[in-house]
Amino acid sequence: MAAITPEVAGTQEESLQKRKSPFVETVENLRRSWSGKIGFFLIVFHILLALLSPVIVDALPADPFTREAGRNAAPSLQYPFGGDEQGRDVFTRTLLGGRTLLLVTIFGTAIAMTWGSLVGILMGFLGGRIDDIVMRLIDAFLAIPWLLFLLLIVGIVGTDPWIQMLTLGFFYGIPAVRVSRAATLDYVTREFVLSARARGEKKRTVILRELLPNVTDILLVEGAMRWSWMMLAFISLSFLGFGVPPGGGRTDWGLMISLSRKIMALQPWATFGPIIFLSSLIIGINLFADALAKALGLDRSQGAPV
Amino acid sequence: MIPLIGRRLLMAFLTLILVSLIVFVAVEALPGDMASAYLGRDATPESLAVLREEFGLNAPAYQRYLTWFGGFLRGDLGDSLVRNKPIMEVIGNNLRNTIVLAMTASAVGIPLAIALGVFAALTRDRWPDIIVSTISIFGMTLPEFVTGTFLIYIFAIKLKWFKGVATMPSDAPIDAEFFQIIMLPVLTLTLVMMAHILRLVRTSMIDVMISDYVQMARLKGVPAWGIVFRHALPNAMLPTINIVALTIAWLLGGVLIIERVFNFPGIGNLMINGISDRDLALVQAIAIILAAFYIGINLLADLASLVLNPRLRTARGH
Numbered sequence: 001m002a003a004i005t006p007e008v009a010g011t012q013e014e015s016l017q018k019r020k021s022p023f024v025e026t027v028e029n030l031r032r033s034w035s036g037k038i039g040f041f042l043i044v045f046h047i048l049l050a051l052l053s054p055v056i057v058d059a060l061p062a063d064p065f066t067r068e069a070g071r072n073a074a075p076s077l078q079y080p081f082g083g084d085e086q087g088r089d090v091f092t093r094t095l096l097g098g099r100t101l102l103l104v105t106i107f108g109t110a111i112a113m114t115w116g117s118l119v120g121i122l123m124g125f126l127g128g129r130i131d132d133i134v135m136r137l138i139d140a141f142l143a144i145p146w147l148l149f150l151l152l153i154v155g156i157v158g159t160d161p162w163i164q165m166l167t168l169g170f171f172y173g174i175p176a177v178r179v180s181r182a183a184t185l186d187y188v189t190r191e192f193v194l195s196a197r198a199r200g201e202k203k204r205t206v207i208l209r210e211l212l213p214n215v216t217d218i219l220l221v222e223g224a225m226r227w228s229w230m231m232l233a234f235i236s237l238s239f240l241g242f243g244v245p246p247g248g249g250r251t252d253w254g255l256m257i258s259l260s261r262k263i264m265a266l267q268p269w270a271t272f273g274p275i276i277f278l279s280s281l282i283i284g285i286n287l288f289a290d291a292l293a294k295a296l297g298l299d300r301s302q303g304a305p306v
Numbered sequence: 307m308i309p310l311i312g313r314r315l316l317m318a319f320l321t322l323i324l325v326s327l328i329v330f331v332a333v334e335a336l337p338g339d340m341a342s343a344y345l346g347r348d349a350t351p352e353s354l355a356v357l358r359e360e361f362g363l364n365a366p367a368y369q370r371y372l373t374w375f376g377g378f379l380r381g382d383l384g385d386s387l388v389r390n391k392p393i394m395e396v397i398g399n400n401l402r403n404t405i406v407l408a409m410t411a412s413a414v415g416i417p418l419a420i421a422l423g424v425f426a427a428l429t430r431d432r433w434p435d436i437i438v439s440t441i442s443i444f445g446m447t448l449p450e451f452v453t454g455t456f457l458i459y460i461f462a463i464k465l466k467w468f469k470g471v472a473t474m475p476s477d478a479p480i481d482a483e484f485f486q487i488i489m490l491p492v493l494t495l496t497l498v499m500m501a502h503i504l505r506l507v508r509t510s511m512i513d514v515m516i517s518d519y520v521q522m523a524r525l526k527g528v529p530a531w532g533i534v535f536r537h538a539l540p541n542a543m544l545p546t547i548n549i550v551a552l553t554i555a556w557l558l559g560g561v562l563i564i565e566r567v568f569n570f571p572g573i574g575n576l577m578i579n580g581i582s583d584r585d586l587a588l589v590q591a592i593a594i595i596l597a598a599f600y601i602g603i604n605l606l607a608d609l610a611s612l613v614l615n616p617r618l619r620t621a622r623g624h
Binding site for chain 2: 083136140141143144145146147148149151152153155156228230232235236239240242254257258261264266268271275278279281283286
């Protein structure tokens with residue numbers, strides 16, 4: 001025993017020296033990749049836009065809520081994306097259309113990753129019967145087509161964005177449990193975890209201090225991917241008419257696309273405008289997640305079991 | 307081998323029971339019940355009470371659950387009160403349409419995805435690979451309705467090759483005209499589903515092509531097509547089985563949106579209508595049917611990889 005302990009300490013020290021600060025190293029790797037840079041830029045652009053768009057729209061001459069642009073009007077200098085089927089200006093509506101989406105999915109992802117990864121690590125750590133039961137339940141949840149499940153819940157709780165945030169946060173935490181549990185299983189039998197348990201550390205300490213830091217990189221990539229999937233879910237719901245309700249001073253890309261699709265032959269820009277904004281955001285997140293996975297040395301095609 | 311298969315069957319059935327419980331509880335929690343949905347605006351407290359008695363809605367929840375799930379196992383899904391018909395009759399044709407749509411898309415998409423995946427792997431990092439991989443990333447990341455809308459614009463509005471909507475009576479015969487109408491939905495589904503399979507085939511093909519035994523075969527002078535088709539592809543396909551199953555299962559969910567985009571009379575469209583007009587029995591029935599399909603397909607994939615990969619048989623059956 002005495003001969004082993006210094007050796008273990010030695011390798012840990014070595015690896016500490018090799019990777020002085022994992023955070024700095026990751027950021028450097030990210031800055032070297034084109035997809036990382038483009039993805040980061042797109043995400044920052046959209047978050048800034050979501051924060052600033054009410055001010056920007058106020059400064060623009062067009063009003064997103066009056067019917068001043070003219071029904072199905074073609075793009076012009078004052079109305080770059082033209083008018084929609086009711087004659088409202090598509091451009092300013094598009095600028096405002098990602099706010100609810102970003103608000104709901106950013107906090108929704110944070111909720112999902114927090115509870116999902118903590119439960120997952122706990123299950124991987126505890127093992128045994130409780131683990132079996134929870135994983136069975138999770139398999140059952142995942143066997144229900146996701147959209148069906150969300151539609152059911154939205155039917156129950158309504159389309160209030162704060163409640164949808166909680167709903168999506170709950171539902172998207174379920175696959176995160178699986179991922180973080182699988183990642184934890186690689187570590188629970190390692191010496192440093194065993195020795196922490198042998199020292200008599202509290203369960204909470206072992207989970208937060210020993211296990212969580214080791215699976216953080218997998219959880220980060222998983223979180224970025226969950227974010228983009230949650231975005232797909234929310235935007236699909238609002239496309240189907242179960243997301244942001246029409247009117248009420250809010251606009252939403254999914255809803256805009258579903259309404260202006262009908263006039264696509266006459267005025268395609270009423271559909272293309274929101275599609276361009278929506279796509280650039282989702283592609284940006286995916287590029288960033290890919291680059292993040294590479295920067296952390298994870299291969300994304302190997303993971304992500306759902 | 308036999309106990310292992312038995313175990314998986316048991317697990318699948320257990321999952322189905324859990325799903326039925328979740329669906330039942332979720333539908334129970336929806337505001338309003340069948341009686342109020344049936345009566346709509348004409349509801350008075352008296353008529354509601356009478357109707358609830360008649361439909362057996364006053365029975366305790368567990369009893370209604372057992373009746374419902376028992377009925378489902380025997381193939382009886384009860385009656386849709388809103389549509390005033392047995393649910394089997396309401397669902398029948400729409401389910402058939404969805405299955406035909408999903409199967410057509412799989413029949414086109416899966417072989418195409420595998421072929422393109424192999425092609426991309428063999429031309430790794432050169433322009434054919436880059437084009438195929440880029441298109442697949444778009445198909446994978448964009449929402450289905452965006453892809454569908456975009457294809458409608460190109461193929462229905464600009465080129466006028468296909469119809470932009472797939473509207474037809476739900477009991478339309480499955481003939482040449484049927485397939486002509488569903489061209490664009492099939493194309494959309496194909497594009498979206500191909501991406502995942504293609505990426506996985508590409509990765510595992512690349513892994514296999516640089517493995518020792520492929521190098522060995524190459525050194526022994528096996529011709530290139532022999533290496534690809536006899537040595538590399540069968541091994542590269544193994545990890546693909548599960549993703550193919552997952553994709554088919556996804557199809558059953560993703561088809562919901564595509565059906566809405568093209569106004570296709572399938573089960574997804576029916577379910578969204580059911581949620582809108584609170585036909586709870588119908589929603590419940592569609593949910594459990596889709597889940598049963600999902601579980602069944604995954605079970606088949608599990609068993610297939612057990613048969614094809616002897617290494618899994620000795621591993622901890624889980």
